[in-house]
Amino acid sequence: MxxxxxxxxxxxxxxxxxxxxxxxxxxxxxxxxxxxxxxxxxxxxxxxxxxxxxxxxxxxxxxxxxxxxxxxxxxxxxxxxxxxxxxxxxxxxxxxxxxxxxxxxxGWVAGPGDDWRDVASLADAARALPAMGERVFLTTGRMGLGAFAHLEDKWFLVRSVDAPEPPAPPRMEVLLDRGPFTLDGERELLRRHAIDVLVTKDSGAAATAAKLTAAREAGVPVVVVRRPxxxxxxxxxxxxxxxxxxxxxxxxxx
CATH class of the missing domain: 3.40.50.720 (NAD(P)-binding Rossmann-like Domain)
Structure with missing residues (x-):
């Protein structure tokens, strides 16, 4: 140059x-x-x-x-x-x-009152769900939903920027949205959909962290997929x- x-x-x-x-x-x-x-x-x-x-x-x-x-x-x-x-x-x-x-x-770090279960992959997250809850807030994006497709007895609220493609869980509602998300908005989502377990990736940053606070306040356990x-x-x-x-x-x- x-x-x-x-x-x-x-x-x-x-x-x-x-x-x-x-x-x-x-x-x-x-x-x-x-x-x-x-x-x-x-x-x-x-x-x-x-x-x-x-x-x-x-x-x-x-x-x-x-x-x-x-x-x-x-x-x-x-x-x-x-x-x-x-x-x-x-x-x-x-x-x-x-x-x-x-x-x-x-990355995110659990604090007092948080109920987090660390897993290494989406497949491990799916294996953890049967013992944790029935109504799942899935915030891992549209890629990788196939890991949860076999969980026919669970209901999923899936949030992603673009619409997901099969394979995907059979009982699923899709919410197309893009962060940042507010704490009040996340509280309302958990309440309106009666969420009893949250699944997320450890993406870090504040734009999508409000869901973790909302889950802690509601006593909702969180499955956290750790970074590769x-x-x-x-x-x-x-x-x-x-x-x-x-x-x-x-x-x-x-």
Whole structure:
């Protein structure tokens, strides 16, 4: 890259943190910012700067794109459960020699009065449900509903941004909505639908945390699917402000 030219920053996005980071970086005329979205949401909230939608074709495809587009730094700000892309990013960045940073929002931590059951997967969550409740508030998104499809005696309230596709539980009501959610709204959902168990992923962040407070107040147990493993050796920060600071201090990143 020629001296004085724009530095190209690729953000693997789709999260609130990624949008905020893109907005901050795109305001800098010395930077060219591209955000990559997986394309799993029909009408995503588009960030500032350039946007590309769709996969790269594995780590080799991502490495090729980094070289071709002369990317100076790569920031993985994907969802905590988008585990495959994080490993692909680590392999691609190492192959090309591009600095890589992961923005990983802190996970949720149970507090006094919380009744949480930690599980490692959606399948484990489904196995835990028979002994826990009859009316389930399922907030794990539209992907993976097949893990609960065999639970014919349970009733599910499924909340997702886009409509889910089969396989899915036979007794199910779908609520299409996008956070942030209010505490009063979550309280009303639990009350109106007589929810007696909540299933969620440990996505962290405040935008969807109100359901946990509402569940604690109502005495509703929560099945929490813990996060998948992440690549070792990748530097991490908790949010966009720290990511912008890292970029300023990274050789070639800014």
């Amino acid at each position: 020629n001296a004085g030219a724009e530095r190209h920053i690729l953000i693997l996005g789709g999260t609130t943190e990624a949008r905020r980071l893109a907005e901050e970086l795109a305001a800098d005329p010395a930077l060219r910012v591209t955000s990559s979205l997986a394309g799993r949401v029909a009408a995503p909230r588009l960030p500032a700067g350039e946007v590309r939608i769709g996969g790269f074709g594995g780590p080799e495809g991502l490495a090729h794109w980094l070289r071709e587009q002369q990317v100076a730094a790569l920031i993985d700000a994907t969802h905590p459960f988008a585990g495959t892309i994080s490993f692909n990013a680590a392999r691609a960045a190492a192959a090309v020699g591009v600095p890589l940073l992961a923005v990983r929002r802190p 493993p992440v690549p070792e050796g990748v530097p991490e920060v908790p949010g966009p402000a720290e990511a912008a600071a890292w970029l300023r201090e990274t050789p070639g990143g800014r």
